[in-house]
Amino acid sequence: xxxxxxxxxxxxxxxxxxxxxxxxxxxxxxxxxxxxxxxxxxxxxxxxxxxxxxxxxxxxxxxxxxxxxxxxxxxxxxxxxxxxxxxxxxxxxxxxxxxxxxxxxxxxxxxxxxxxxxxxxxxxxxxxxxxxxxxxxxxxxxxxxxxxxxxxxxxxxxxxxxxxxxxxxxxxxxxxxxxxxxxxxxxxxxxxxxxxxxxxxxxxxxxxxxxxxxxxxxxxxxxxxxxxxxxxxxxxxxxxxxxxxxxxxxxxxxxxxxxxxxxxxxxxxxxxxxxxxxxxxxxxxxxxxxxxxxxxxxxxxxxxxxxxxxxxxxxxxxxxxxxxxxxxxxxxxxxxxxxxxxxxxxxxxxxxxxxxxxxxxxxxxxxxxxxxxxxxxxxxxxxxxxxxxxxxxxxxxxxxxxxxxxxxxxxxxxxxxxxxxxxxxxxxxxxxxxxxxxxxxxxxxxxxxxxxxxxxxxxx
Numbered sequence: 096x097x098x099x100x101x102x103x104x105x106x107x108x109x110x111x112x113x114x115x116x117x118x119x120x121x122x123x124x125x126x127x128x129x130x131x132x133x134x135x136x137x138x139x140x141x142x143x144x145x146x147x148x149x150x151x152x153x154x155x156x157x158x159x160x161x162x163x164x165x166x167x168x169x170x171x172x173x174x175x176x177x178x179x180x181x182x183x184x185x186x187x188x189x190x191x192x193x194x195x196x197x198x199x200x201x202x203x204x205x206x207x208x209x210x211x212x213x214x215x216x217x218x219x220x221x222x223x224x225x226x227x228x229x230x231x232x233x234x235x236x237x238x239x240x241x242x243x244x245x246x247x248x249x250x251x252x253x254x255x256x257x258x259x260x261x262x263x264x265x266x267x268x269x270x271x272x273x274x275x276x277x278x279x280x281x282x283x284x285x286x287x288x289x290x291x292x293x294x295x296x297x298x299x300x301x302x303x304x305x306x307x308x309x310x311x312x313x314x315x316x317x318x319x320x321x322x323x324x325x326x327x328x329x330x331x332x333x334x335x336x337x338x339x340x341x342x343x344x345x346x347x348x349x350x351x352x353x354x355x356x357x358x359x360x361x362x363x364x365x366x367x368x369x370x371x372x373x374x375x376x377x378x379x380x381x382x383x384x385x386x387x388x389x390x391x392x393x394x395x396x397x398x399x400x401x402x403x404x405x406x407x408x409x410x411x412x413x414x415x416x417x418x419x420x421x422x423x424x425x426x427x428x429x430x431x432x433x434x435x436x437x438x439x440x441x442x443x444x445x446x447x448x449x450x451x452x453x454x455x456x457x458x459x460x461x462x463x464x465x466x467x468x469x470x471x472x473x474x475x476x477x478x479x480x481x482x483x484x485x486x487x488x489x490x491x492x493x494x495x496x497x498x499x500x501x502x503x504x505x506x507x508x509x510x511x512x513x514x515x516x517x518x519x520x521x522x523x524x525x526x527x528x529x530x531x532x533x534x535x536x537x538x539x540x541x542x543x544x545x546x547x548x549x550x551x552x553x554x555x
Contacts, residue, residue, distance in 0.1 A: 102149045109152075109185050110145065117290045118142040122149070126282035130229075130254045130270045134288035134317040139255050143225055144175040146253065150223045151204035152186060158247075160221045161208040162240055164228040164476050166341070172227055173198060173208035211236045211476055212340060220246045223253070229266040230259030231478050233338035237265050258319045259481070261333045267319070288315040310486055326460060326487040327467075335467040335474045336481065342390045344371075344413035352417035353526045354390060357516030358407060358434070359509045360400070360427040367403040369393040370513035371414055372521070375473050378528040387466065387521065388473040392480060394510055400430045408437045418520040420447040422512070449516055459515035460487065466518070483511040 102122040107113040114122060118138055121131060122145065133139045147159045161176075163169040173191075177198050180186040188201035198206040209216060211232045221243040226232060244250035260267050273283025288294050303311050309320040320329075354373040361367040371391040380386055391414070395403060411419060419438075421431040435446035449455065466472035474480065487508065 100153055102146065105149045105153070106145045110148065110179050110183050112141070112145060112179060114142065114145060115290075115292055117284070117286055118145075121284055122146050124282050126273075126277070126279060127250075128252045128254070128269060128273070128281040130266070130273045130281065130283040131256075131286055132258055132270050132283070132317050133255060133286040134257065134315045136288055136294055137286045137291045138293075139286070140172060140175055140227070143227060143253065143255060144172065144179055147176055147206050147223065147225055148179055148186070150251075151198075151200055151206050152202070154204060154222070155202045157202075157204040157222045158220065159204070159206040159223045159225065160216070160219075160240075160243065161206065162211055162216065162224070162226045162232070162236070163208065164211055164231040164478050166210045168227060168478065169196065169208045169210045173206070176206055176208075210340075211338065216240045216243070219243060221250065222247045223251050225253045226255070226266075228256045228259075228478050229254040230256035230264065231336070231476050231481060232266070233336070233476060234265055236338055258313055258317055259329070259333075259485075261330055264333070285317060287317045310488075313485075325485060326489045327464060327484050329485065331464065331467050332474070332481055332484055334470075335472060336476055337388075337473045338476060339388070339473070341392060341475055341477075344391060344410045347390075347414055350415045352415050353528070354414050355417055355517050355520035355526065356410075356414065356419040357513040357518070357520070358419065358421040358431075359512040359516065360403075360422060360425075360430055361396070361398075361509060362426050365507060366394045366396045366509045367398050367400075368395075368509040368513040369407065369410065370510065370517045371410075372514075372517045374526050374528040375471075380469070380471060384469070384471060385526065386471045386473070387526070389475055389477075389480075389514065392475070392477055392510060392513075394479060400426075400433075404430060404434050404437065407434055408441070411438045411443050412441055416443070417526060418447050420449045420516040420520050422451050422516065423448045424451045447520065449519075451512070451516075455519070456512075456515060459519045460511075462521070463515065463518050472518070477510075479507075480510045480514065483508050484514075487511060 103114055103119050115138060121129060121142065131139070143161075147161060151157050151159050161169070161172050163172055173196060177189070177191040180189040180198060180200070186200060190199045192199060196208050216236065216239045224240060224244055226237070226240065241252070244252060254266055254269060256266055269281060270283045273281040274285065277283065288299060289296065299315065302315065309325060312318040312320050354371050356369060356371045359368045369392065370389060372387050373390045375386040375388040377386055393406070421427065421434060423431050431446060431448050435448070438446060463472065
């Protein structure tokens with residue numbers, strides 16, 4: 096392999112980003128399908144960006160497609176590619192077109208990045224298909240993406256993810272095949288956090304002693320776990336997760352009080368978060384019970400309360416909330432009061448102040464679990480939310496209550512708590528389906544007739 100074509104030399108000499116030993120073996124593999132299961136801080140995203148750039152820069156008119164589990168992750172991976180390209184003299188003619196989610200190189204090659212969606216993936220032929228956080232990707236999206244490589248000679252596929260998904264998920268099956276019987280078609284790698292030369296081994300052992308075994312095994316050892324101690328099982332979360340796009344408040348079609356929301360106020364290193372829930376496209380199940388879907392999520396770190404309140408007021412004037420619950424614990428008391436006052440001035444529904452207690456969390460997450468088990472709550476392919484839900488643990492207190500929380504230093508639970516608060520508002524609010532056009536007064540009679548037909552009478 097010439098120095099020009101070798102990905103290691105390319106990364107070091109042309110990008111100024113030498114690959115670590117475990118990344119080099121992965122980048123140099125000739126297997127048609129390369130699959131890696133990775134823990135935290137192993138350089139997964141950086142390695143994928145280097146491989147994508149190497150392939151595009153060393154071939155003319157080469158098409159690389161990056162598929163990520165969400166819109167934010169999609170942008171980040173493309174930005175990482177763009178940052179590497181613009182810092183290299185060889186690739187300084189590259190052009191990032193954010194409106195099209197593409198990085199265009201001067202040799203005619205294109206790196207395109209999209210969130211996981213059948214609609215955005217179908218069509219076109221791909222030379223290199225890279226699927227990041229593949230364990231979170233719906234199998235139907237994979238079925239739409241994989242055929243894109245069949246018409247390109249020498250095409251390749253890379254799948255990378257933390258351990259996630261049921262035993263029959265495509266990522267888990269391909270990884271296990273590549274680990275047990277590697278060949279020229281499928282080769283796999285296992286990257287626990289310890290493979291990174293940047294990881295502090297002593298600190299990693301401290302974390303091992305502090306955290307629950309199933310959490311440490313999944314996040315740092317990159318191992319699938321048996322869900323011991325977890326409130327939600329991986330099967331429950333996988334079956335509730337569906338392929339659909341979140342609905343930005345600016346593009347919501349409107350309606351008459353047909354969504355509920357939950358707000359969690361961040362403190363110090365936590366995030367300010369919002370979760371919005373509405374009716375699912377199939378609004379009732381076969382027993383006439385309403386079905387719901389998480390429509391929108393927001394997570395903002397290091398955002399001041401005044402800016403967050405302004406954003407919530409903006410969202411509150413776009414989404415037709417039947418109820419918007421906000422926690423009043425600790426720092427949340429005064430911001431909740433301010434939010435309620437500002438929304439009231441604009442004629443929006445009152446904010447529901449909520450004091451978060453162990454009993455409330457037990458009820459809220461218990462309702463989330465019940466709705467998921469009944470196939471009545473759909474979750475988006477949103478890795479941050481899914482990780483937080485998967486990290487929730489439970490234990491019985493001396494008083495008989497169930498303590499549910501993400502363990503200290505494990506990570507954040509802000510999105511999970513916003514979801515919990517939103518779900519609790521479903522009990523007293525009957526949500527009509529979202530219309531395809533803005534709601535008008537003429538729709539009131541139709542809504543009343545619908546409520547009578549489905550037999551919803553005051554219980555979720």
